[in-house]
Amino acid sequence: MDPKFSLPKATRRIIVAARTSPEKRASGITLFAVESVTSGFSWGRKPDKVGQDQxxxxxxxxxxxxxxxxxxLGEVESGFIHMMQQLPQERLSAASSNVAHAKQILLETIEYANPKGIRISHRISPAQQVSARPSHHPDRSC
Structure with a gap:
């Protein structure tokens, strides 16, 4: 089966959600913490991707x-419940990280598009794509 995700090859333990009682549908899922070197696991090639090539x-x-x-992990056949209990924290953590990355990218973009042209040989701010005032952001002044 072709997985729909990729992991760092340095990953030592993997949380596996397995159907231990398929007839119970969601109630029949159990979580396992499995070593990535366990017999039956194999790594594929590094995927072609945009960004984070390293x-x-x-x-x-x-x-x-x-x-x-x-x-x-946890109780047998309670894996779905365990995942749902952790989902809000995971989403909050991901959102926090994404906001921090977006803020840094915005600050770097503003610095690069600085109309003073200090860091580059020519000014790029008069270009139509960057001459419009970016939407208001409380952490900066334009």
């Missing part, structure tokens, strides 16, 4: 991976 990511494939009782 990150060491690759697709992780699984084929007949066997897990042990000691690798169960």
């Amino acid at each position: 990150s060491d990511t690759a697709k992780l494939f699984s084929d007949n991976v066997r897990v042990m009782d000691a690798e169960v």
